[in-house]
Amino acid sequence: MxxxxxxxxxxxxxxxxxxxxxxxxxxxxxxxxxxxxxxxxxxxxxxxxxxxxxxxxxxxxxxxxxxxxxxxxxxxxxxxxxxxxxxxxxxxxxxxxxxxxxxxxxxxxxxxxxxxxxxIGVQDEKKVLKNGIFTVDTYGKKIFKGDKEIDLTPKEYSIIKLFIENPNRAFSRDELLDLVWGKDYFADSKIIDVNIRRLRSKIEDYSSKEGYIETIWGFGYRWRGEAREEYKK
Missing domain, CATH: 3.40.50.2300 (Response regulator)
Structure with a gap:
């Protein structure tokens, strides 16, 4: 512990x-x-x-x-x-x-x-996280959708891991910037939008739609944990 x-x-x-x-x-x-x-x-x-x-x-x-x-x-x-x-x-x-x-x-x-x-490299004690069809291997720093590994950059991995650890919690762009990039990283928060767009293209069933990651307009993003019904059809 x-x-x-x-x-x-x-x-x-x-x-x-x-x-x-x-x-x-x-x-x-x-x-x-x-x-x-x-x-x-x-x-x-x-x-x-x-x-x-x-x-x-x-x-x-x-x-x-x-x-x-x-x-x-x-x-x-x-x-x-x-x-x-x-x-x-x-x-x-x-x-x-x-x-x-x-x-x-x-x-x-x-x-x-x-x-x-x-x-600082302190490993999570919980090596595997699960949310719906997604699995996070925190030891190997890998994300799986079903049985298929998703090819992610380190920042994309950190974002989706943070989302899966906190399902349904709305994160502002500034919060994501601080928590993933660090408070000493000074950049436009639009870098979050760029990474979310790339992440969606890799995990969503339809890359042009919002399924697992939901936009909170004027604020940020939230992990839904499952695709919307209209996108499953």
Whole structure:
């Protein structure tokens, strides 16, 4: 079971995070200050740290810096106060992979955690995902439609895997850009439309129609999990 270390001095936030992470299959380690967080980091092997900026004693920036020096590949998400843009910039400069602004959506945090773990090469414990006629082999990074493997680029694979992990969830173009390309990738979100169009041509029964991937006009895309009835005829 993958371990996540929460370093947060507010009991309510730490407890909220712990409940949601445990529900999603993570083992949770806790510290309410930076010194204890660094001690736990030395003793345990967390794959990721959720780190508050404002901590008693050693602040979150210093913890982030020391954590990155100790474990180059560990994922780090910093929690910042609303409107504190300088905190975000400093956190990234000290080695954080991402940041969340309080208050935050627990689903968004979970998706960002998964995106970071993919980027740093932490394998999913669940090797096979299934949705309708689609199967994802996360170990071999392959997608099958029925018994036929679909030839995908790495980005196309990441998009469809994200969709299958979150069926019926609507993703904005900006969310897909952040979760698949990373927050440090600066590009027009139209690159999402290009990749979705290519993906549809490979997985849809009729490439000119919307079946498995549904467009949410003016927003983004959603995985339906099955083709519309009119496209099955």
């Amino acid at each position: 993958k371990k996540i270390l929460i370093v947060e001095d507010e009991d309510s936030i730490r407890g909220f995070l712990k409940i949601n992470l445990k529900r999603n299959g993570f083992e949770v380690l806790e510290a309410n200050n930076g010194e204890d967080g660094l001690k736990i980091l030395d003793l345990e092997e967390p794959v990721l740290i959720i780190l508050d900026v404002m901590l008693p004693g050693i602040d979150g920036f210093e913890v982030c810096k020391r954590a990155r020096e100790k474990k180059e590949k560990i994922g780090i998400i910093m929690l910042t106060a609303k409107g504190q843009d300088m905190d975000k910039i400093m956190g990234l400069e000290y080695g954080a992979d991402d940041y969340m602004v309080k208050p935050f959506n627990p689903m968004e945090l979970l998706l960002r955690i998964k995106a970071i773990l993919r980027r």
